[in-house]
Amino acid sequence: xxxxxxxxxxxxxxxxxxxxxxxxxxxxxxxxxxxxxxxxxxxxxxxxxxxxxxxxxxxxxxxxxxxxxxxxxxxxxxxxxxxxxxxxxxxxxxxxxxxxxxxxxxxxxxxxxxxxxxxxxxxxxxxxxxxxxxxxxxxxxxxxxxxxxxxxxxxxxxxxxxxxxxxxxxxxxxxxxxxxxxxxxxxxxxxxxxxxxxxxxxxxxxxxxxxxxxxxxxxxxxxxxxxxxxxxxxxxxxxxxxxxx
Numbered sequence: 001x002x003x004x005x006x007x008x009x010x011x012x013x014x015x016x017x018x019x020x021x022x023x024x025x026x027x028x029x030x031x032x033x034x035x036x037x038x039x040x041x042x043x044x045x046x047x048x049x050x051x052x053x054x055x056x057x058x059x060x061x062x063x064x065x066x067x068x069x070x071x072x073x074x075x076x077x078x079x080x081x082x083x084x085x086x087x088x089x090x091x092x093x094x095x096x097x098x099x100x101x102x103x104x105x106x107x108x109x110x111x112x113x114x115x116x117x118x119x120x121x122x123x124x125x126x127x128x129x130x131x132x133x134x135x136x137x138x139x140x141x142x143x144x145x146x147x148x149x150x151x152x153x154x155x156x157x158x159x160x161x162x163x164x165x166x167x168x169x170x171x172x173x174x175x176x177x178x179x180x181x182x183x184x185x186x187x188x189x190x191x192x193x194x195x196x197x198x199x200x201x202x203x204x205x206x207x208x209x210x211x212x213x214x215x216x217x218x219x220x221x222x223x224x225x226x227x228x229x230x231x232x233x234x235x236x237x238x239x240x241x242x243x244x245x
Contacts, residue, residue: 017193017196017197017199017200018045018046018048018197018200019048019132019185019187019197019236020048020049020052020185021048021049021052021102021130021183021185021238022183022184022185022186022238024183025130025181025183025238025240026052026053026056028181028183028240029098029100029126029128029240029242030056032126032128032179032242032244033097033098033125033126034097034124035097035122036056036057036058036097036098037057037058037059037097038057038058038059038060038061038095038096038097038098039053039056039057039059039060039061039096039097039098039099039100040060040061040062040063040091040096040098040099040100040120041053041060041061041062041063041099041100041101041102042063042086042099042100042101042104042113042117043063043064043065043086043101043102043104043107043108044062044063044064044069044070044073044081045064045066045069045073045104046069046070046072046073046074047062047070047073047074047079047081048074048102049062049100049102050062050073050074050076050079050081051074051076051079053098053100054076054078054079057078057097057098058078059078059080060076060078060079060080061079061080061082061091061096062079062080062081062082063081063082063083063084063086063089064081064083065083065084065085065086066083067083070083086101086104086108086113086116087108087109087112087113087116088112088116089116089120091120092120093119093120094119094120094121094122094123094125095120095122096120096121096122096125097121097122097125097126098125098126098127098128099117099120099121099125099126099127099128100128100129100130101127101128101129101130102130102131103130103131103132103164105129105131105163105168105171106131106160106161106163106164106168106171107160110171110172111172114127114172114173114174114175117245118174118175118245121245122245123245124244124245125244125245126242126243126244126245127175127242127243127244127245128240128241128242129168129173129240129241129242130238130239130240130241131164131167131168131238131239132164132185132236132237132238132239133164133165133167133236133237133238133239134146134149134236134237135194135234135235135236136234136235136236136237137232137233137234137235138232140226141223141226141227141232144219144222144223145219148198148215148218148219152207152215152218153201153203153204153206153207153215154203156202156203156204156206156207156210157202157203158202161203167239168239168241173241173243175243175244175245176243176244176245177243177244178241178242178243179241179242179243180239180240180241181239181240181242182237182238182239182240183237183238183240184235184236184237184238185235185236185238186233186234186235187233187234187236188231188232188233188234189231189232189234190227190229190230190231190232191220191223191224191227191228194227194232194234195216195219195220198216198219199214199216204216
């Protein structure tokens with residue numbers, strides 16, 4: 001399976017407008033880890049998860065295939081960033097207490113990645129994989145947003161996106177003592193912030209490259225009256241699975 005990079009071309013936009021994850025997720029995840037010396041955040045992007053993990057682990061290694069993404073990453077004294085694919089790393093055997101993958105598993109050769117994760121996890125170490133689904137705002141906004149997702153940029157999603165829609169149900173998870181949890185991301189955004197989040201989507205960037213115009217302007221036109229100048233609560237459902245090596 002060829003390595004897929006859909007985010008290097010808009011790494012700066014991604015760094016400013018991509019979402020982070022709720023504290024409740026880490027409150028659940030971290031106590032599963034029996035020792036908290038080393039963690040690996042795989043496909044870290046601009047380091048959202050790595051930054052959170054740095055508060056709990058002595059050393060955090062964060063990797064991505066995109067050098068451009070890592071140039072935008074959060075810098076902390078105990079985070080080391082490395083450019084490498086998820087499926088083949090330079091790390092020694094059994095060196096990590098925790099491995100995390102946030103909103104990226106669907107881009108991997110998952111069988112090969114899981115073999116690599118098992119190799120580098122310490123005995124009894126934890127692998128946690130999570131993602132998030134479609135935003136929910138209100139009954140007026142949601143139909144416009146969903147039409148945009150399904151019909152305007154829908155044809156420009158990679159097939160991999162289907163794995164996010166079904167919460168990775170079709171991707172095997174060959175680990176023990178598996179736990180599943182759901183969380184909710186809640187953010188208060190004005191319309192401009194929401195539109196720029198949409199521009200981080202790989203489907204939107206693919207549309208722009210093919211057509212030379214920004215499809216998000218359609219959303220802006222449809223929502224500017226209903227949204228107004230105020231902030232709205234935007235909610236994202238998060239699904240997580242964690243297992244032990």
